[in-house]
Amino acid sequence: MIDDSLRSDLQAPVHRFGYNPSAWSQRVPVCLLASVAFVIAAYMALYQWRLVPGVWDPVFGEQTQNVLDSEVAGRMHHWFRAPDAAIGALAYLGDVIFGLAGSTRRWQYRPWMVVLFGIDVIPLGIVSAALIFMQGFVVGAWCFPCMVTAVISLALVYFAYDEVWSSLLYLREHWRRTGSVGQLWKAFWGYPSEVAEESAQAIITGNTARAGRLQTAPVGGE
Amino acid sequence: MWARTVEVMLACWLAISPLVFHRGPAETLAWGMEPVAGVAVMVLALAAFYRPLRGAHLGILLVSAWLVVEGYRITGAHADPREQNCLMVGLLLAMFAICPTQGDEPPPGWQAFRENRARR
Numbered sequence: 001m002i003d004d005s006l007r008s009d010l011q012a013p014v015h016r017f018g019y020n021p022s023a024w025s026q027r028v029p030v031c032l033l034a035s036v037a038f039v040i041a042a043y044m045a046l047y048q049w050r051l052v053p054g055v056w057d058p059v060f061g062e063q064t065q066n067v068l069d070s071e072v073a074g075r076m077h078h079w080f081r082a083p084d085a086a087i088g089a090l091a092y093l094g095d096v097i098f099g100l101a102g103s104t105r106r107w108q109y110r111p112w113m114v115v116l117f118g119i120d121v122i123p124l125g126i127v128s129a130a131l132i133f134m135q136g137f138v139v140g141a142w143c144f145p146c147m148v149t150a151v152i153s154l155a156l157v158y159f160a161y162d163e164v165w166s167s168l169l170y171l172r173e174h175w176r177r178t179g180s181v182g183q184l185w186k187a188f189w190g191y192p193s194e195v196a197e198e199s200a201q202a203i204i205t206g207n208t209a210r211a212g213r214l215q216t217a218p219v220g221g222e
Numbered sequence: 223m224w225a226r227t228v229e230v231m232l233a234c235w236l237a238i239s240p241l242v243f244h245r246g247p248a249e250t251l252a253w254g255m256e257p258v259a260g261v262a263v264m265v266l267a268l269a270a271f272y273r274p275l276r277g278a279h280l281g282i283l284l285v286s287a288w289l290v291v292e293g294y295r296i297t298g299a300h301a302d303p304r305e306q307n308c309l310m311v312g313l314l315l316a317m318f319a320i321c322p323t324q325g326d327e328p329p330p331g332w333q334a335f336r337e338n339r340a341r342r
Contacts, residue, residue: 009336010328049303081294082306090310094317101225101321109328116320192335 015206021163034095037152041089048083063141107166108200118164125153173199225321229267236260243304282319
């Protein structure tokens with residue numbers, strides 16, 4: 001049972017952003033966008049599995065099928081042992097799953113989850129978007145559904161970075177206060193301690209420690 | 223809770239997938255992998271609902287690793303649907319398995335910490 005003070009703290013805004021980056025109002029749009037990208041990628045995977053006869057592309061027409069049947073796609077199929085669109089669909093589904101898991105203060109209570117979410121959204125999103133925008137030059141054909149998913153990937157990066165940034169700020173604050181790799185490791189995995197709570201309060205209030213200033217501060221027990 | 227529910231559904235899919243992908247009698251040995259993995263996933267996912275065993279779902283990571291490795295190892299250049307199914311379901315299970323059971327609440331450790339703090 002969660003007490004009232006904890007319930008209200010779960011909604012506390014982060015000073016840097018002026019809102020709570022782990023709030024549902026921030027995360028649900030990410031999950032919805034990722035769901036749209038998942039459906040598009042799954043549709044293309046169905047074509048690559050030959051479960052649907054063709055792919056509808058209102059802009060480039062047949063070119064989408066040329067991209068999905070290209071030698072590059074075949075090589076990726078060989079590496080992954082599954083169609084590249086199916087792997088992409090899984091990655092977008094991962095964005096949805098990791099976006100839904102965790103409380104509205106997970107940037108503090110489960111930094112590992114936020115970092116994992118960030119890895120799935122930010123570097124993978126940027127790389128996949130770059131690859132998709134390069135396809136016209138490499139494959140010699142363009143794919144409108146792929147471009148839509150690439151634009152969604154970049155939008156996801158924009159929507160997700162604040163939460164990842166808050167978690168990293170929290171971990172940096174914790175490091176400044178303890179100077180201990182062990183304590184940082186515990187904070188990353190969400191183990192509670194007095195100093196972890198103080199670090200989170202500092203991120204909320206904006207009253208953060210300057211590097212090295214609080215190195216000798218006592219470390220709270222669990 | 224929802225992650226465990228989805229795992230149970232995926233376990234059911236794994237258990238019946240040899241029937242979906244038409245395993246012949248010559249492949250009796252291969253028949254065993256998905257149902258065994260399905261039963262293991264179901265047991266681990268259901269065990270996680272029991273509070274003292276709430277971390278049991280992490281065991282699903284081992285099952286998913288087995289599915290992915292086997293799916294990848296068996297599959298050649300021309301992957302057949304059964305191996306691709308193992309690969310995809312294995313990856314999907316891994317993503318769900320790392321989600322905590324009471325994922326939308328603060329971890330029990332933090333809840334206890336806050337209660338102790340409030341009492342002081």
